[in-house]
Amino acid sequence: MIALIAVPSRELDFLTEANSHSTSLSYGFTSGGVFCAPKESLTVTAFDGAEVSPSVSIEFECSHPGKLLEESGAWPVTKLTDSRGQARVIVYGAGTSTEAAITVTAKWKSASGNVLATANVSVELGSYSSNSQVPPELPPLFSTPCSISYAETLTWFVGYSSSARSDWSASGRVGFIPGTSLVDVLFDDSVCDSMTSALAFTENTGGQKHIHYNRFNLDGDPTRAGSCPPNNYARLSWRHANLTVANHELGHALGLGHTQNLESIVYPNTSNYFCLGVEKYAIADQFRLNQLYAPCSEIKK
């Protein structure tokens, strides 16, 4: 018989995102004195009102030779990723109270595949309620968020900048139209600054949002017209996340500050791209955007 042990290691707590809550969970099981632990740590994310995945399969690693273990269970989750730490449950929701629980079924198999034992465990993660019934009132960042005017002084980053506007428009909360003077967002790739490691930056104060791409660190072609001076020496490894960089900066312009969530496009560095392949806004970013702007479909009505 397997004894499955599941221990929530942290109480529900607020995470980076407004109105989100998290808890950490460490679990494993013992059989005949052998302790098995999940091979990878997991992040479990649940969104109120979202459809949940009925089950997940996790590989376990234990020190029992010649045995293979399979595990599956019903989780209130939409997504599982490696969080590089303990298992973590994040529940997003504003003005709600939800109970979160994880049910795990572990099957202990012999090398030939026969099921030797099965164990179930249900872990109550506790309940939470939002600290605010209504999403916080924020000053409108743009008077017409579904038709944010923009202008570009771009020579080589045009494609990425355009893709970023398309990606964010797909959120249904913002839209962009080209403007001529006094635009809301200005895109520029003329910065050539070798004395910073920043790939790009957004001037975040004042009315107009000014996005700068630092071509010294992003542009790999010193022969391109108008490129940086001959001391061009950007690190090669920095030049692979251009779409992530473009979407990140436009996220800032839209009002999203940095977050510790590695899945987010506004994670402070490009580890989100290199670890998880993040190139555009995540569900958590959409949640934050939803608090800032009404749906464009409603505004158009």
Next chain:
Amino acid sequence: MTKLLIMLGLVSISGCNHTQAVATASPSCCSNQKSARTAELAVHKLAKSQEKFRIATIEPAVPNLLQNFCFESKTIAIGVVDKIHRRAFTPFQGTGPMQHTVYRFKISTAVKGPSGVLLVRQNQGDLPFGEFSGTSIDDQPRLKVGTRYLLFLNYAVKQKAGEAPKPIFGTTHGISGVMGYSNELLIFGGVTGMYAIEKGLLKSTAEEAPNQLQPMEFHDLGRSLVGLSETDAVAEIRKAIARMDADLERNRKILDQQSKGG
């Protein structure tokens, strides 16, 4: 492999006497330094209540192994920020939000790289412009004069060993000019490369607010460096450097064998 890794990093300047390098800055910088001093005086005349201009950046990915983090840091040292060396706009003749502060970092323990005195640069500052009293960058805490730090540092541009510091040119906000000097180092990895030391323990320089990025938990260490004693942190860093050296040596031997076999 080794060659590629070296290409991805910065050229080591071991052997360069940094104390001298600080004292022998290029003469062409003198007028700029004078205007920087004038601008610095203007800081004190400005009301402190004014708001700082905020800039949000995206930085390069940070290695999640301490051995790789140490490898990519060309200088790792413990010391004290003893004074501000320069406050200036970027480039020097600029007048807007792009500005920088260069600090003098007096090393007491050189874990990797040279000892002596280094110049550490942060691209934010206190020079007034318009209605703002300076510029701050999100998630990049400022160095504080008088504080003891463990810093992971890199030079921004290539510099040959023993070479006198040279002005670095660039463009921002449509203004081209001298952005700084080749002997100025940048902190590598944001808050992961910058620890204050208080009562012998390493402390995160990030704010404790929930949305603040905290120092990386390194996979090969199983934790971040925060909370370690200064002695333990130095020991772990030296072990990580030794692991990386062993990995590189092993890779070099494999490549040698492959080339001989081929």
